[in-house]
Amino acid sequence: MSERQDPIRVMVVDDHPMWRDAVARDLAESGFDVVATAGDGEQAVRRARAAAPDVLVLDLNLPAKPGVQVCKELVGLDPALRVLVLSASGEHADVLEAVKSGATGYLLKSASTEELIDAVRRTAVGDPVFTPGLAGLVLGEYRRLASDPAPATGGEGPRAPQLTDRETEVLRLVAKGLSYKQIAERLVISHRTVQNHVQNTLGKLQLHNRVELVRYAIERGLDDV
């Protein structure tokens, strides 16, 4: 891997001290700057604001405040923050919720150290880190959005986001376990294009989520406050 001028600033949030230390140690050994760690949700929000990391490695199952909420708050404060979800159980609803509220990567704790380090590195430069499991969930989410009846606010409401045929194709290949390189080969497109397609699938979902939130706020009259 290429040497960077500034090491990537990483913060590790996990309630398991054993895990937190192991992940932090692995990352530090690989040249990342672990600027902070936290053991619960409240602590995570406080310390992340002070330490301003580039990448947040976040467990979803946290005491005091759920990981999804931590992700929402911190990404809301600083949209440049990259969040990599590192979860043991991979509760579907939580993972989707975290991804919709700004996380750009998801990795199971059973992933190897190399995979983790690679994932943090990719997250830092803005590449989405997709597992086949997450790709399957995202595909499912788009299909649910497409089949749900449009919200009853007349015609001006935002339309449910849709994937282009190419994006669906790419996502399906990710879900079938192909690497970006293999996908690029199969579809005869560049590696970068594959990344862009994957990124777009997440981007649309996150945008939709934000639009829905704003619409909800306006409907409830919260925008006047």
Added chain:
Amino acid sequence: MAKRERVMRMSVEQPLWRALTAYRVLTLFYATGLFVAKRDEFVRPEVAAGFYVVLFAWTFATLPKVANAASCSRPFLAADLTVALTGILLTPVADAHDRIVEGGPTLPSIWTAGSVLAFAVKGGWRWAAFASALVGVANVVQRGTLDQDTLHNVLLVWVASIAIGYVVEVARASERTLARALEIEAATRERVRLARDIHDGVLQVLAMVQRRGSAIGGEAAELGRLAGEQEVALRTLVSGGLVPVSRVSEDVTEGAVVRAVDEPDPQDDSAPRDLRPLLAPYATAKVTFSEPGTPVRLAAGAAKELAAAVGAALDNVHRHAGADARAWILVEDEPDEVIVTVRDDGPGIPEGRLARAEGEGRLGVALSIRGRLREIGGTAELISVPGQGTEVELRVPKNVPMDGRQPKAPKGSRGARGKVDRT
């Protein structure tokens, strides 16, 4: 520790008690008003006046007694009814005989109904029937005869109070059911939350053992591998609640007793069921299972066949791509069909080999998979890209016509023809 959630009570009964309180006070003034307006016609107005003084004192003194079911005691109900009956029986003493015969009001007049209603709200229709029967008897005695008019009034009070008593009983029963349902729901939620925490902890430790084990190497690596396998098995079991526990509630003490039960296998093959729990057990350290995150409904028979076909495809992967090959299962829930793809990262099938194998009749597994799919109206497609492994794509339409029609079946007898994709 999380506190046990309090079950919210939505009382249907409380408004009835408030209404009863208001009724007693209003009818007290009404009854007194009737007397004051016609006091000249009473033969012994002092008796009536005395009764009203007592009635005032009694009604206001016992207002807290009709505030709710708990404070409305049996002695109070008995005393209240006694006051009402005394009032009715005092009427011939205080009032002119002519007025009574003409159907004039009793001393407590409609205040009596409040007493009967208290019985109904407190004890249901049986108590109401009892109280209104006593009032009916007292009315007949007071009137001296059982004429059409009296009978009419007595029956009316009787039926009305029984009806109200019945409604109260029904309301109370449904309230209990609701409370129990809420409690069961809260208990289940708490259980799920606890299970999730426990599982998460176990998964973390297993993943950690796997991680450290492979780092240390040697015997520890073997331990790590075992931990990794268990981690996958447990995660598959718990993630997304793929294994819902069936529960029944037992109404022993009207509390919420929730018991897990074994759900009998649905016998009806056309009833829809979730495909995911059938496929989830195939996930291992080498086999990744991806699904949409919500139930994928398919007729039970079709789901079983599809799962068996996936099993056959995975066996095929092990046989041809080696024990170390990785595999991925992807379930997709399209509006009109379910697609399950099994992909491996084996060497793939070299160009021409498929056609040759077909010619030699060596496509046994593919044929068996295709046969299974055909039975449920679906199709199986074999795709192999050199260097990218082999994919078996299984498609099953959701509304399977039972005659086994195949919307996209391979044509003719060459059912085992594989499609070879080339880059």
